[in-house]
Amino acid sequence: MLKIGMIGAGRMGNLHKSKLVTRDDVAITAVCDVIEDRALRMAREVGAKTYCDYIEMLDNEELDAVYINTPTITHPEMVKEVTRRKKHLFLEKPLALDLKVAFEMKKQVEESGIICTVGHMYRYRETVRQMLQLLAGKPVAMLNAYWYWTIPPVPHIADKDIGGGPVVDQIVHLIDLCRLAAGEVDTVKASYTLNCRKDEDFNNWDGYAVNLTFKGGAVASVTGTLALYKEMGTQTFMENIVLDIAAKDIMTRFTPKALQVFTPNKVEIIDTPAGDIDHVFVDAVKANDPGMIKCLIGDAIKTLAVTLAANHSAQTGQIVKMDDFIYERLNTLL
Ligand SMILES: NC(=O)c1ccc[n+]([C@@H]2O[C@H](COP(=O)([O-])OP(=O)(O)OC[C@H]3O[C@@H](n4cnc5c(N)ncnc54)[C@H](O)[C@@H]3O)[C@@H](O)[C@H]2O)c1
Incomplete structure (x- = not known):
């Protein structure tokens, strides 16, 4: 069972959740949102633990993969923390609002060896x-x-x-x-x-x-x-x-x-209608095969530029x- 932690339980968080819950090989075991009600609502639906601080979630949960579904300005710090802990990562686009910052994120992802897709669905x-x-x-x-x-x-x-x-x-x-x-x-x-x-x-x-x-x-x-x-x-x-x-x-x-x-x-x-980013991401993590990822961060940064x-x-x-x-x-x- 692949254990997933959600950071951000807003629009995109809920969209991704709706696809992940259709699988019996995946469990969303932790949900974090600074708006506690949102975290609670999603956590209740999927039977997960609730957090308002993503660092606390990353430190306390044994996760295989993390979704970052939060406002773009929060992405750089979150990517640093997730890659430091070597968790596989689904990162919503855009990476960041500054190219140099995005380049650091790309280096962190690539050096960590994790499987990562950017959300160009x-x-x-x-x-x-x-x-x-x-x-x-x-x-x-x-x-x-x-x-x-x-x-x-x-x-x-x-x-x-x-x-x-x-x-x-x-x-x-x-x-x-x-x-x-x-x-x-x-x-x-x-x-x-x-x-x-x-x-x-x-x-x-x-x-x-x-x-x-x-x-x-x-x-x-x-x-x-x-x-x-x-x-x-x-x-x-x-x-x-x-x-x-x-x-x-x-x-x-x-x-x-x-x-x-x-x-x-x-x-x-x-x-x-076939072809879904969430399913391919999960399959790639399970197979430990970055070759299945269609939007690597090194490519997403070129579009961002x-x-x-x-x-x-x-x-x-x-x-x-x-x-x-x-x-x-x-x-x-x-
Ligand atoms: N791939 C796509 O087609 C697509 C579409 C829309 C949005 N997006 C991207 O997805 C990201 C999220 O957008 P959204 O529309 O879901 O926004 P949203 O506001 O609906 O959801 C974001 C959630 O993140 C929470 N949040 C904010 N800071 C946080 C923090 N530090 N820790 C934990 N939770 C935090 C907010 O409380 C909110 O619930 C953005 O980067 C956006 O550009 C992608």
Whole structure:
């Protein structure tokens, strides 16, 4: 039985819990949240011990793996403590809000020898696997992605100074998929605005547009908004998260619901729901096989770097050359 400790019993903590409880080879034996009620509620559901201090949890529980589902600014200290104790780790994205800090986290994870996935869940989808297989070996010309949303429902994400803003926190998933399909990013030019919600108590951008060029020759436009209304989540006809990829004689359209494939003779819809990050993480830990992990921290940091470069570009008005941006901060390349 794999013993798991949960740090953070909010939205993502509960989402991961809902998948872990479907397995009979896993037990969530400890739950920690600074909001005691949340920890208690989840602990009661799964029969776990409750903590409000994660250090106390790590010191007192014999855990095989730990989930970090807390606000991004808490991730660096937690990763230090978890890797010091060599517990396998599920770490929610984004890693951190600073590239140098994220680089330290990467070193800690890699030196500890643990199995770790970062929470880029789309990478684990069967539809993404098939999309990449269909595009393999074909030069990509263009990627066009968007994520339309409302005010983020949790305060630490709604505030850009705590969550990093929507490109670092949310569009990061789409930029991550762009990297998988088109390779490493060469340059980033971003423009953000606060135009609809400027009279509200809202410390964030509500429109953002990021242009990327890739070393392999592709170009991408990734846009999004937080200007919309919260009811949009129930409007099932709205495709609010989309990634189109045009390669030679093929176009793919990824949405979280399905993959559409357009080729000269047919249009195919692939909507197999298979592929789940939590199940693969548990299986990888049980098999002690890091090869099963589809989002290693060394890869996640490259995606994070692109999003931080986008914030830098939006704030300075500059076109950011990725290698320079990384080297200036780390004295090395990723
Ligand atoms: N993979 C995804 O698609 C996805 C989606 C949403 C959020 N996230 C990420 O997941 C993380 C959590 O986001 P969320 O939406 O679940 O937030 P949330 O606010 O719903 O949950 C976070 C929980 O962590 C608790 N917490 C805060 N500090 C803590 C500490 N020091 N020790 C223990 N508990 C603490 C809070 O009380 C809260 O219950 C963030 O990094 C966010 O960016 C990922």
